[in-house]
Amino acid sequence: MAVSTEADIRGFSSADENRVHLNSPIDESKLLRKIDLRVVxxxxxxxxxxxxxxxNISNALTLGLxxxxNLEGNQPNVALTIFFVPYIIFEIPSNIVMKKLSPRIWLSACIISFGIIMIGQGFVRSYGGLLTARFFLGLAEAGIFPGGFYLISFWYxxxxxxxxxxxxxxxxICAGAFGGLLASAIxxxxxxxxxxxWRWVFILEGIVTVLVGFVALLCVTDFPREAKWLSPEEKEFILQKTGNNESHTVPVVANDMLAFLSQPRQWFAATIFPMD
Structure with missing residues (x-):
């Protein structure tokens, strides 16, 4: 009885894999550069x-917010922390929605949404308004980080x-390096x-975010199978090379979630992430 290899599990044998890499008419290095410029x-x-x-709320706190x-006691800390409640809860659901729609549509919608929320945060007049803005900011941003990782994994x-x-x-690192300088200028x-x-910090950075969201609507790529800038041969090459044959038409089922949650390394990664 033949022993299945990892390549077999992904859908093609090691011999097929060698053929993809060595005998394909596709220039792999050129294609990789093309993907790098389009995706990353x-x-x-x-x-x-x-x-x-x-x-940027940290900068706003030093500029008179x-x-x-009239924030007192731990209220500034609560305003900082409330962001992460929806951010943590909705990361996985956000990726599921992105898979059902498309990376271009979903990520762009998230960016434009939290850009608008950020602009609105510049006009809050009370502690309650600040908490509301921070909560919905976390909700809108929940899909950006996991969505980026998820999308990259389909291309390489x-x-x-x-x-x-x-x-x-x-x-x-870039955001941290320039965020303080930008706030200082504002x-x-x-x-x-x-x-x-401090209101201008939120408003101007929110406007920039909305503009980036519209750029993302034009530039964010979809999964390889749906990418219009790839030839059929290039699509097939990427799908065979990565073994990621899924697209947004393939549903996520409960067994997928259970398989993910049953892996100890996922919980380990989740534990060390907040320590970064």
Whole structure:
């Protein structure tokens, strides 16, 4: 009885895999560069604005937000924390929705939504309004990070994907590096149009986010099977190479969720993620 290999499980034998890599008329390195330019940069940009919009409240707290909204005691900390309640709960459901629709539509809708919420956060007048804005901001942002990882995994083999995950994740470094500088520059707008500088931080960064959302609507790619910028031969090459033959037409069932949750490494990863 033949022993199944990992390649067999993915749908083709090791001999087929060698044929894909060695005998295919597709120039793999050229195709990889093409995918890199189409997939990674826009996801990198989307997570920069998502991270900025998540953490810019820290800058606002130093620019007079607590005094103007009469925050007391632990209220600033509650405003920071409430973001993560919907953010954690809706990450997996968001990926399921993205799979049913398309990455381009869903990710763009999320970005535009939290950009609008961010603009609205610049006009809050009370502690309750701030909490409401932060809650819905977390809800809208829930799909960005897992959605980016999920989408990248469909385009690359595991070894290739790890490098792209690193690039994607490094967007937080860029956001952290420039977020404070940007807020410092916006601080000079205090009093313009009768608005405090902390309000301008939210409003201007929200406007930029909405613009990025519309760019994403044009530039975010779908799964390989639906990508219009690939030839049929290139699509087949990617699908065979990665073994990811799914598209948004393949439903997610309960067994998929149970299989995921039954793997100890998933729980380990979930445990160490907050420590980052």
């Amino acid at each position: 940069p826009i996801l990198f940009m989307t997570y920069i604005v998502a991270f900025l919009d998540r953490v 607590p005094a103007e909204l 083999e595991k070894a290739e994907a790890q490098k792209r995950f690193t690039v994607y994740w490094s967007s937080t 601080a000079n707008m205090d009093g313009i149009r009768g608005l405090s500088s």
